[in-house]
Amino acid sequence: MAKYKSPHKIDEDECTIDGTFKQIKGSNNTSDSVLELTDVWSCLVNPRDSKTVLSDIKENINVSEDVDLHHLKRVQKTTHPTTHDQILQVVICGSQLFSDPSEIVARVFKKSGDNVSCFQLVKVPLHPPSTREIMLEWSERYWPLVWKGNPNNQYLASVRLHTARETENLRKLVKLLENVTPGHVSVATMVTDPKTNKVLTWSLDERCRSVNPLDHSIMRCIQNVASVEKTTRNEGSEEREKNYLCLDLQFYTTHEPCVMCCMALVHSRIGQLFFLKPSLGRGGLLDPELGIHQHKYLNWRFEAWQWVKESEKLADQVPELGEIEA
Numbered sequence: 001m002a003k004y005k006s007p008h009k010i011d012e013d014e015c016t017i018d019g020t021f022k023q024i025k026g027s028n029n030t031s032d033s034v035l036e037l038t039d040v041w042s043c044l045v046n047p048r049d050s051k052t053v054l055s056d057i058k059e060n061i062n063v064s065e066d067v068d069l070h071h072l073k074r075v076q077k078t079t080h081p082t083t084h085d086q087i088l089q090v091v092i093c094g095s096q097l098f099s100d101p102s103e104i105v106a107r108v109f110k111k112s113g114d115n116v117s118c119f120q121l122v123k124v125p126l127h128p129p130s131t132r133e134i135m136l137e138w139s140e141r142y143w144p145l146v147w148k149g150n151p152n153n154q155y156l157a158s159v160r161l162h163t164a165r166e167t168e169n170l171r172k173l174v175k176l177l178e179n180v181t182p183g184h185v186s187v188a189t190m191v192t193d194p195k196t197n198k199v200l201t202w203s204l205d206e207r208c209r210s211v212n213p214l215d216h217s218i219m220r221c222i223q224n225v226a227s228v229e230k231t232t233r234n235e236g237s238e239e240r241e242k243n244y245l246c247l248d249l250q251f252y253t254t255h256e257p258c259v260m261c262c263m264a265l266v267h268s269r270i271g272q273l274f275f276l277k278p279s280l281g282r283g284g285l286l287d288p289e290l291g292i293h294q295h296k297y298l299n300w301r302f303e304a305w306q307w308v309k310e311s312e313k314l315a316d317q318v319p320e321l322g323e324i325e326a
């Protein structure tokens, strides 16, 4: 059962919100059920002692410091390796929290240290399975798992967009293209603060004007936010200084960004990107080999949403780009 009740109309197959925004999944999206394993500490416990042992784990492991293990069953039945008695094997925590069993006994099993034995690292799936069938298969091969429904459906149910507001911002964005002069690249980007919906900056693609091949509209917007922030800081603003100038901001852009711009957005730690038109073969989001906004080897991820509303085809109002113009 889903944890969240969504105020949106969600199409779980199409991954759309309110028939307007389509979720762009990353290359490492867990719903694709790519099996990734991780080590967890486990120990053996006599069934009659399990209550104390489990309460020690609950009290002494800080879940916010641990890997997310909610998709694992905490306990499985097994046979003791020497006595062959029925016994329980219990997952304690991720392997990164402790380097050896003596540390675990000292820090976790304060009341139940005498009741635990045979510590070992076991391999378990790191992410929840996307289907019941995969859940059964992984449970059989690795460790019993809990089935909570498709993780991406749960994610979609947790999403909160301001559909009307974001729609209005994209209409504004399309209007910005009216400022493009002939011979220039028809790409525009606009940046807002999601807390206030204030437009912080906008830019067209300027690479023809400046003869700088890096002057894509997204790069220019990031520079603009940086220079505004620098001025504010120089003026001694009391606003809390942020390490990342575009932290959690919303970017609206007419075309799926190129790889360079996607990387710049990751480095700037933006929150969400909305775009109208795919840049087939040149973009950094839709290609499943790239999916830079959700890439597992990068240290920041942002949401990417494509406008797909059937009754208002905003993407038709922005031109296709030429060879080098993504």
Ligand SMILES: [Zn+2]
Pocket (backbone or CB within 6 Å): 216, 217, 218, 257, 258, 259, 260, 261, 262, 326
């Ligand atoms: Zn670009």
